[in-house]
Amino acid sequence: MKRFLQSLAAAAAALIPYSASAHEAYVLTPQQFAEGMAHPGFDAASSLANPHNLQIFLTIAGCVLLLLIINFIFRHSPWGIAVHKWLGNQDRFGPIIVRVAIAGSFFYSALTWAFLGPEISLHTFPMAGLLRILLFVISGTILLGIFTEISAVIALIIFSICAWQQNWYILTYLNYFGEIVALILFGSRKYSIDRLIFGPLRRFPTFREFESPIVRVCYGIALAYAAINIKFLHPELTVTVVNEYHLTQFHWLFPSDPLLVTFGAALSELVIGIFIILGFEVRLTVLISLFYITMSLLYFREVVWPHFLLYGISLNLIFNKEKFTIDNFVDRETIEFFRNSKTGQLVHPKHTGKLVS
Numbered sequence: 001m002k003r004f005l006q007s008l009a010a011a012a013a014a015l016i017p018y019s020a021s022a023h024e025a026y027v028l029t030p031q032q033f034a035e036g037m038a039h040p041g042f043d044a045a046s047s048l049a050n051p052h053n054l055q056i057f058l059t060i061a062g063c064v065l066l067l068l069i070i071n072f073i074f075r076h077s078p079w080g081i082a083v084h085k086w087l088g089n090q091d092r093f094g095p096i097i098v099r100v101a102i103a104g105s106f107f108y109s110a111l112t113w114a115f116l117g118p119e120i121s122l123h124t125f126p127m128a129g130l131l132r133i134l135l136f137v138i139s140g141t142i143l144l145g146i147f148t149e150i151s152a153v154i155a156l157i158i159f160s161i162c163a164w165q166q167n168w169y170i171l172t173y174l175n176y177f178g179e180i181v182a183l184i185l186f187g188s189r190k191y192s193i194d195r196l197i198f199g200p201l202r203r204f205p206t207f208r209e210f211e212s213p214i215v216r217v218c219y220g221i222a223l224a225y226a227a228i229n230i231k232f233l234h235p236e237l238t239v240t241v242v243n244e245y246h247l248t249q250f251h252w253l254f255p256s257d258p259l260l261v262t263f264g265a266a267l268s269e270l271v272i273g274i275f276i277i278l279g280f281e282v283r284l285t286v287l288i289s290l291f292y293i294t295m296s297l298l299y300f301r302e303v304v305w306p307h308f309l310l311y312g313i314s315l316n317l318i319f320n321k322e323k324f325t326i327d328n329f330v331d332r333e334t335i336e337f338f339r340n341s342k343t344g345q346l347v348h349p350k351h352t353g354k355l356v357s
Contacts, residue, residue: 024230024237025119026302027245033119036237044235044263053260060264071284075331084331087283088321092190097319098215099188101312102179103143106155108305110135115162116173117306124165131158142183145192152183171225175309178218186211212322217277219313224273231266238262245300276317279325286314 025033048054074080109115110132113122122128135158138151159177163170185204189195231238242248242258254261275285293310296302322328 094316220277
């Protein structure tokens with residue numbers, strides 16, 4: 001029983017990227033991070049050549065599958081349906097939370113002479129002083145919801161300058177890009193000064209339902225890219241974090257091989273990114289990730305402000321009841337499937353009149 005509970009705990013950890021290591025750029029010194037990124041890494045998947053490691057990996061994979069099945073059953077139970085319905089009814093708060101989160105992130109970016117994350121210094125930008133002032137200004141205007149679209153355009157310009165400097169590394173922060181684009185296209189008229197001045201937004205009404213998918217997909221791509229670029233291609237960064245912070249001492253959560261921890265973290269973050277892009281098991285994934293993001297912040301004593309947008313987008317995903325997800329499709333089909341059941345036989349909605357035993 002004890003081993004089973006340990007496996008379930010490991011499965012929960014495997015579902016999210018933050019359990020195995022912190023954001024390497026926020027934990028390691030700038031020199032360590034730069035050196036790690038400058039050289040291609042070794043193959044973290046080679047850890048599975050050890051039979052003991054392979055057994056641990058397969059056990060965790062099995063427990064993850066079990067956890068997904070349990071969540072699927074709960075989601076379609078009366079309690080689960082009630083919980084998800086209540087969360088979906090709070091969707092009006094999601095965009096507001098994200099708006100506050102990105103405003104806070106821009107404010108602390110300017111305050112710390114950084115942009116998006118502490119590893120990207122504003123001092124490396126042209127006209128750094130001017131950009132810092134603009135970040136302070138747009139953080140305030142976005143927070144208050146005044147001239148939101150114009151502020152988002154300015155944010156996009158600064159983001160583009162950063163992308164020109166950072167090249168492909170900017171994909172790590174594509175979640176910012178998604179929110180900025182959403183603000184440009186759809187504004188933020190709830191609880192905002194813009195609404196008082198200009199009234200409700202009537203631009204792109206037929207495309208409004210795409211606002212959340214834009215943010216969600218960009219967030220998922222950011223996670224997937226970080227997994228590939230950092231943990232798969234430069235795994236020595238994560239191994240360094242594991243060793244310096246002695247993560248393997250937590251035997252109930254991490255295996256004893258730092259390389260296996262790194263591979264598990266890489267695979268987890270990649271899978272999480274794909275899950276979020278496709279909209280699969282979103283609420284389960286995000287709820288667990290929020291818990292571990294918080295634990296990571298406390299244990300590693302990471303810089304807090306780069307996580308503002310992670311919290312904002314995560315809460316938005318929990319509250320959102322959008323159409324374009326696998327979860328929504330499966331839930332709709334499953335409910336309809338059982339609704340059409342007759343005398344122990346089920347009529348699938350796609351095959352009306354054909355009985356399915």
